[in-house]
Amino acid sequence: MNGGKKFNTANLVLVFSILVLVVVVAVPVILIFITAFFENGKFNLAGVMKILSDPDTYQALLNSVIIASGVTLVSTVIGTFFAWLIARTDLPFKKVMKALFLVPFMLPSFIGALAWKVLLSSRAGYINKLLMAVFGFQKAPIDIMSLGGIIAIESMYLFPFVFLQVAGALERMDPTLEESARISGAGLGTITRKITLPLVMPSILSGALLVALYSLSHFGVPSILGTEKGIYNIPTKIYERIYASGGSFGAIRVGTILSMILVIAAALILKLQDVLLKKGQYQIIAGKSMRPVVLKLRGLKIPLLIVSIVYIAITVVLPTVTIFMVGGLKTYGLPFALTNMTWDNYLKIFQWRMTKDAIWNSLYLSLGAAFVTMLAGTMISYVIVKMKVKGKFLLQFLGVLPFSLPGTVIALGVILTWSGRFGINLYNTPWIIFVAYIARYMAFSIKSNSASLSQVSDSLEEASRACGATHWQSLKNIVLPLIKPGMISAFFLIFLPALRELTTSVLLYGPTTRTIGVAIYALNEDGETVRAAALASVALLIIFMGEAIIRKFLAQLDKPRAKVEE
Amino acid sequence: MTQLKLMDVTKRFGDVIAVNRLNLDVEKGECFSFLGPSGCGKTTTLRMIAGFEDLDEGELSVDGKVFSSSYKRYYLPPEHRDFGMVFQAFAVWPHLTVRDNVAFPLQIRKRPKQEIAERVKMALQSTGLTHREESYPGKLSGGEQQRIALARAIAINPKVMLLDEPLSNLDAKLREEMRFEIKDLQKKFDFTIIYVTHDQAEAMALSDRMLVMDRGVVQQVGKPLDVYNKPANKFIFSFIGLSNFIPVALSGGKARIEGVADVVCGAAPMDIGSKALMACRPSDIDFIGAGEGDMAEAGAASMGARVARRTYLGDIIDYKIVAGNSEIRVQKPRHAKGPAEGEPCRIRINRILWYPAE
Numbered sequence: 001m002n003g004g005k006k007f008n009t010a011n012l013v014l015v016f017s018i019l020v021l022v023v024v025v026a027v028p029v030i031l032i033f034i035t036a037f038f039e040n041g042k043f044n045l046a047g048v049m050k051i052l053s054d055p056d057t058y059q060a061l062l063n064s065v066i067i068a069s070g071v072t073l074v075s076t077v078i079g080t081f082f083a084w085l086i087a088r089t090d091l092p093f094k095k096v097m098k099a100l101f102l103v104p105f106m107l108p109s110f111i112g113a114l115a116w117k118v119l120l121s122s123r124a125g126y127i128n129k130l131l132m133a134v135f136g137f138q139k140a141p142i143d144i145m146s147l148g149g150i151i152a153i154e155s156m157y158l159f160p161f162v163f164l165q166v167a168g169a170l171e172r173m174d175p176t177l178e179e180s181a182r183i184s185g186a187g188l189g190t191i192t193r194k195i196t197l198p199l200v201m202p203s204i205l206s207g208a209l210l211v212a213l214y215s216l217s218h219f220g221v222p223s224i225l226g227t228e229k230g231i232y233n234i235p236t237k238i239y240e241r242i243y244a245s246g247g248s249f250g251a252i253r254v255g256t257i258l259s260m261i262l263v264i265a266a267a268l269i270l271k272l273q274d275v276l277l278k279k280g281q282y283q284i285i286a287g288k289s290m291r292p293v294v295l296k297l298r299g300l301k302i303p304l305l306i307v308s309i310v311y312i313a314i315t316v317v318l319p320t321v322t323i324f325m326v327g328g329l330k331t332y333g334l335p336f337a338l339t340n341m342t343w344d345n346y347l348k349i350f351q352w353r354m355t356k357d358a359i360w361n362s363l364y365l366s367l368g369a370a371f372v373t374m375l376a377g378t379m380i381s382y383v384i385v386k387m388k389v390k391g392k393f394l395l396q397f398l399g400v401l402p403f404s405l406p407g408t409v410i411a412l413g414v415i416l417t418w419s420g421r422f423g424i425n426l427y428n429t430p431w432i433i434f435v436a437y438i439a440r441y442m443a444f445s446i447k448s449n450s451a452s453l454s455q456v457s458d459s460l461e462e463a464s465r466a467c468g469a470t471h472w473q474s475l476k477n478i479v480l481p482l483i484k485p486g487m488i489s490a491f492f493l494i495f496l497p498a499l500r501e502l503t504t505s506v507l508l509y510g511p512t513t514r515t516i517g518v519a520i521y522a523l524n525e526d527g528e529t530v531r532a533a534a535l536a537s538v539a540l541l542i543i544f545m546g547e548a549i550i551r552k553f554l555a556q557l558d559k560p561r562a563k564v565e566e
Numbered sequence: 567m568t569q570l571k572l573m574d575v576t577k578r579f580g581d582v583i584a585v586n587r588l589n590l591d592v593e594k595g596e597c598f599s600f601l602g603p604s605g606c607g608k609t610t611t612l613r614m615i616a617g618f619e620d621l622d623e624g625e626l627s628v629d630g631k632v633f634s635s636s637y638k639r640y641y642l643p644p645e646h647r648d649f650g651m652v653f654q655a656f657a658v659w660p661h662l663t664v665r666d667n668v669a670f671p672l673q674i675r676k677r678p679k680q681e682i683a684e685r686v687k688m689a690l691q692s693t694g695l696t697h698r699e700e701s702y703p704g705k706l707s708g709g710e711q712q713r714i715a716l717a718r719a720i721a722i723n724p725k726v727m728l729l730d731e732p733l734s735n736l737d738a739k740l741r742e743e744m745r746f747e748i749k750d751l752q753k754k755f756d757f758t759i760i761y762v763t764h765d766q767a768e769a770m771a772l773s774d775r776m777l778v779m780d781r782g783v784v785q786q787v788g789k790p791l792d793v794y795n796k797p798a799n800k801f802i803f804s805f806i807g808l809s810n811f812i813p814v815a816l817s818g819g820k821a822r823i824e825g826v827a828d829v830v831c832g833a834a835p836m837d838i839g840s841k842a843l844m845a846c847r848p849s850d851i852d853f854i855g856a857g858e859g860d861m862a863e864a865g866a867a868s869m870g871a872r873v874a875r876r877t878y879l880g881d882i883i884d885y886k887i888v889a890g891n892s893e894i895r896v897q898k899p900r901h902a903k904g905p906a907e908g909e910p911c912r913i914r915i916n917r918i919l920w921y922p923a924e
Binding site: 176 | 728
């Protein structure tokens with residue numbers, strides 16, 4: 001009888017897990033497909049082709065491809081170079097430099113884009129004005145609001161994907177693979193070309209594909225730097241169509257068709273990455289930890305250190321400082337002098353209705369979504385990793401599916417699902433954003449939780465059962481405490497990106513449900529650059545504080561664990 | 567003829583002296599092992615020979631030619647030393663086929679195609695890999711991967727072969743097989759071997775001579791059997807083979823175990839103080855009849871004891887016996903007669919080495 005009861009509980013958990021994923025993930029995706037390919041209940045491929053060949057949408061497609069190619073190329077070169085510099089040379093202050101190269105991950109790219117618009121727009125960019133004054137140019141020398149500008153700024157914020165992958169591979173690589181080439185008579189140049197580069201090539205390519213995936217469906221930078229000049233990529237075009245038509249079904253249909261392109265491209269990219277990683281997954285991890293071969297930079301040491309510092313100063317410090325300074329200006333366009341600055345702007349952020357609401361909305365939406373998604377992800381991961389039940393492959397598929405879905409696509413799916421079609425209308429309420437965040441970040445939660453669950457050996461739970469604990473007691477006393485760090489890191493993996501989310505929220509917000517990202521975006525659209533910058537400054541402060549707390553928290557959690565492993 | 571010469575070689579990592587004033591001559595054609603616990607400096611020494619680490623002090627020369635020297639401020643990089651080397655983790659390149667792995671050192675040296683083909687063939691034949699030529703290493707077993715590493719190292723016909731714990735990633739049976747294969751390759755290609763290991767059985771089986779190191783300092787250099795039979799100090803005695811250390815009190819050449827009134831040895835050395843350690847191998851102890859055992863016999867001792875535990879280890883029986891406050895380990899062949907667990911007994915220690923007590 002006991003066995004039967006357990007079986008039922010297991011099935012209940014399985015059914016509930018599938019239900020969550022079907023409602024949150026599967027239904028929206030299916031509705032997008034149906035809306036894209038069916039018109040009035042009939043399969044209509046001609047309609048799809050007609051929209052794709054429309055010059056307006058075709059141009060957006062083309063721009064997406066151009067931007068993604070450019071960003072991928074630039075990010076890969078920069079990321080690989082700095083990764084090599086950190087992992088394979090005697091560059092000073094490596095640890096600090098490595099941490100600094102990852103800071104762009106923390107900065108929301110649309111805030112960065114806003115800063116660069118302030119600095120380098122052709123009309124009023126501060127740097128442009130400076131250059132014109134100093135060199136006597138007639139016209140602004142740099143126009144950041146162009147395809148090239150979009151590529152440059154996006155690369156600044158996406159290159160860490162390549163950097164992380166390649167630096168990780170280089171650091172983990174067994175140094176004797178290179179030493180054996182040296183003792184075979186090869187010099188450093190030959191080793192780099194024939195041994196090191198081929199061995200880390202899978203990591204370089206997989207980082208590059210990740211950049212391509214993000215860039216193709218990136219909304220923030222093109223929306224700030226492109227829209228004003230009529231440069232659209234797919235996500236900004238979808239937004240423009242829906243926004244211009246006031247959310248008409250026709251515009252949403254165009255959106256779903258363009259979304260299909262994004263989904264198919266993402267699926268292809270992820271498939272390619274999978275193939276690459278499987279094919280190239282060499283066993284290059286060291287058996288014995290040893291110092292890797294480090295190239296002595298000698299005379300180039302200081303110049304390369306300066307190059308790295310300047311790079312970080314330009315990509316991280318300059319935009320951040322710009323945002324804080326512009327946020328304090330009495331009127332936009334004034335020179336940066338103390339007499340033109342006021343603290344009032346920042347204080348008003350907390351008084352003014354729109355910005356106050358935005359901060360509050362973002363906080364509770366991201367905290368709530370992070371909490372719910374963490375719990376649901378833990379449950380689903382438990383079914384996937386630990387339970388021997390049929391049908392869990394479905395969970396696995398649905399769980400990681402949102403990872404390949406761009407934010408724009410998720411927003412469209414959520415609109416289609418929760419606008420009354422199934423009797424529930426969440427449109428214009430905060431709940432629609434809440435549901436969208438859960439869908440968007442479920443994959444993060446499942447990934448993080450699965451990783452920590454698969455490290456908890458089955459025998460630990462079995463030992464607890466053998467000691468007389470019930471299934472539930474074993475879960476509560478053994479499994480949960482062991483996976484707590486994974487759960488907490490899942491929480492933050494969701495909370496922080498959700499806090500500054502723009503792509504999804506911008507399609508879902510209503511008059512009273514703006515989030516921080518949406519509010520900054522709207523203020524910028526309305527030409528309220530100073531207010532946008534002031535709100536962005538507050539957002540940056542919240543993000544920095546959040547990151548600092550997490551780091552401290554996770555470091556503390558890791559400590560007792562490290563002891564057990566030793 | 568001396569092939570490899572190390573003079574006062576010293577290496578520091580920060581404040582730690584990894585290798586302290588090491589002096590060594592290795593003869594041509596010798597198989598020479600560095601033996602010691604992990605962190606003793608043996609791998610660091612090998613890496614200095616290979617050229618992966620520069621030396622802080624001293625000089626290293628091969629065939630009379632200086633390779634590294636702190637006096638002459640000279641350092642020849644590893645790629646110009648023409649050594650063969652095999653690493654613990656195999657270090658075969660996963661993106662190259664077996665053949666390309668082995669051909670690599672020859673291609674680097676820009677040998678003619680014909681010669682490369684012949685040498686690769688020869689190296690693969692000698693290591694039994696001919697049928698694996700086109701495979702990628704990832705598809706092969708650990709043993710086969712280590713053979714690729716060996717084939718790659720012998721491809722250039724090196725005069726000196728450096729082996730850094732090459733067998734420790736293999737299972738026990740394969741490890742024994744490979745020992746003989748390495749010896750066979752040495753006979754065939756006539757190179758000098760420098761072999762680093764922490765496994766004393768491996769060092770004993772392979773080496774013509776060996777060097778035992780501890781904490782960066784050479785403890786003893788000699789033929790395996792000499793090191794085993796005449797360990798220079800307590801560290802070596804306990805590191806090589808099983809050992810008993812029995813604390814005794816000495817007076818007038820007579821030794822007594824703590825807690826036993828009888829004299830156990832009447833011919834103890836007079837010059838190591840009043841407390842000492844009586845060291846012996848478990849296999850050098852016999853069970854004897856009551857009243858047997860001559861106290862005056864030099865280098866021997868006998869005493870009454872009790873069997874605390876008796877364990878069958880397959881070929882041998884392992885006894886833990888207690889004499890006074892000391893526990894002594896005895897090992898006898900499985901067919902030899904011995905006392906049962908819990909019984910009193912009398913033992914004679916046949917070969918004793920004396921060390922001062924700590």
